[in-house]
Amino acid sequence: MMKQTDIFNDESLQNDIQDLVAIEQAMIRKTYPLPNLDKELEKIVGKENSDAEEPVKHQYPMMRMLMSALMGAAAMLAIVFVWQWVSSRQTIDEATGNRITQNVSSEQGMTMLQTADGEMITLTLADGTEVKLNSNSKITYPHCFKGAERMVHLEGEAFFKVRHDSKRPFVVDAGGVLTKDLGTSFNIKAYQGSDCKVTLVEGKVEVLAKNSQHKPVTLNPGQQYSLSAKETVSGQIINVNTDETTAWADGVLYYHDQTLEYILDNLAAYYQSKVVFRNPAVKTKHLDFSADKSGSIEDAIELLNNLGVAKVSFKGNTIYICLLYTSPSPRDTER
Numbered sequence: 001m002m003k004q005t006d007i008f009n010d011e012s013l014q015n016d017i018q019d020l021v022a023i024e025q026a027m028i029r030k031t032y033p034l035p036n037l038d039k040e041l042e043k044i045v046g047k048e049n050s051d052a053e054e055p056v057k058h059q060y061p062m063m064r065m066l067m068s069a070l071m072g073a074a075a076m077l078a079i080v081f082v083w084q085w086v087s088s089r090q091t092i093d094e095a096t097g098n099r100i101t102q103n104v105s106s107e108q109g110m111t112m113l114q115t116a117d118g119e120m121i122t123l124t125l126a127d128g129t130e131v132k133l134n135s136n137s138k139i140t141y142p143h144c145f146k147g148a149e150r151m152v153h154l155e156g157e158a159f160f161k162v163r164h165d166s167k168r169p170f171v172v173d174a175g176g177v178l179t180k181d182l183g184t185s186f187n188i189k190a191y192q193g194s195d196c197k198v199t200l201v202e203g204k205v206e207v208l209a210k211n212s213q214h215k216p217v218t219l220n221p222g223q224q225y226s227l228s229a230k231e232t233v234s235g236q237i238i239n240v241n242t243d244e245t246t247a248w249a250d251g252v253l254y255y256h257d258q259t260l261e262y263i264l265d266n267l268a269a270y271y272q273s274k275v276v277f278r279n280p281a282v283k284t285k286h287l288d289f290s291a292d293k294s295g296s297i298e299d300a301i302e303l304l305n306n307l308g309v310a311k312v313s314f315k316g317n318t319i320y321i322c323l324l325y326t327s328p329s330p331r332d333t334e335r
Contacts, residue, residue: 114138115156117272120248120293125152128163129170132249135270136191157189159249164203173210177227177235180206180216187246196235199224199245209234247290253300254290260310260321263289268319271297279323282310 115121115135122132126144133139137156145168154174162170162181170181174188175196184203190196198207200223206216207225212234219225222242227235247254253270255263261283268275270293277283287309291300297314304312313320 109143110140111143112138112140118270118293120251125150127165127168127170130161132159134158134248154188154190156191157187157248159185159187159246161185175227175229176210177225178208178210178216180208182206182218186219187242187249189245193229195229196227197224197245198226199240199242201242201246207235248293251293252290253293256288257286258289259283260285260287263287263304264312264319264321267291267297267300271300272317273297273314274318275321276318277321279321282321282323285309 113121113123113133115133115137117135119135120133122130123139124130125141127150129150131139131152134157137154137158139152139154139156139158141152147168149169149171150165151171151173154172158172160170160172160181162184164170164181164183172179172188175190175194177188177190177196177198179186179188179198182204184205185201186203186205187199187201188197189199198205198219200219200221202221205219207219208214208216209227214234217225217235217237219237222239223237224240224245225235225237241256244254244256253267255266261277264275264277267273287307289304289307291303297319301312301314301319304310311322
């Protein structure tokens with residue numbers, strides 16, 4: 001173990017320390033000017049020897065070196081704190097790979113995170129639960145889970161991979177429905193004014209309408225619980241294609257056996273555009289369709305045209321659809 005006096009006797013170590021301090025100070029000076037150490041030292045030790053041949057900074061070499069090291073350390077800490085603060089307000093847009101700044105607020109031990117149009121983020125909660133938050137969504141969660149259950153509040157859509165804890169269940173409050181984890185991954189879609197849909201991918205969950213007097217309902221994988229925005233007491237359970245429901249979490253716009261009207265309405269909402277059907281007969285045509293969320297609306301329209309079901313064009317922020325073929329599509333024939 002090095003003795004305290006060895007620091008001052010080791011010339012090589014002193015040079016290394018001074019080099020590090022110089023680098024640190026140079027980094028900080030670009031934004032935050034450092035104080036004049038000579039003047040600060042003069043204030044401390046006085047200028048008794050101001051007429052001496054050697055200036056003050058050479059009369060107190062060890063003090064000067066320590067002051068420089070302390071200032072350098074403080075500067076580096078400032079860099080770390082600033083970087084952590086900036087990083088806490090940024091995340092990675094998985095669709096584009098670019099950093100995006102989110103609407104983040106923190107109050108009384110709770111954090112609120114909100115995404116904008118076309119933004120999707122992934123976050124890990126204090127208990128290790130992974131959450132993928134879709135665009136135009138908001139989640140509120142505690143910095144640290146305390147008490148008998150772990151509860152978060154959601155507006156919008158999110159996919160949860162819950163870190164199971166039988167002693168402290170994970171509960172999501174969204175769209176008038178309480179969803180309790182029983183060791184699972186699930187998707188919740190509960191935009192304001194729309195139906196709340198809980199889709200189970202793996203494991204089990206219990207769902208219960210908050211205004212209901214009934215017992216919770218347990219879902220199995222592939223089942224979806226839907227509660228109407230108007231009917232807030234009881235919901236219904238149907239079997240669904242979970243790949244379609246959760247495709248957004250993998251950065252894909254995916255539709256299975258859906259009408260062209262449904263697909264185009266969803267694409268228009270995602271790309272903030274309008275839809276005009278010049279021939280209403282094409283609305284009911286069923287098809288499978290998928291597109292990369294990171295692609296442009298022109299890319300999606302090109303893929304739709306390649307299906308040969310309808311002629312789709314885009315002009316002036318409006319999607320136009322006209323009937324291309326008068327004969328039924330293969331999927332319509334099957335139906």
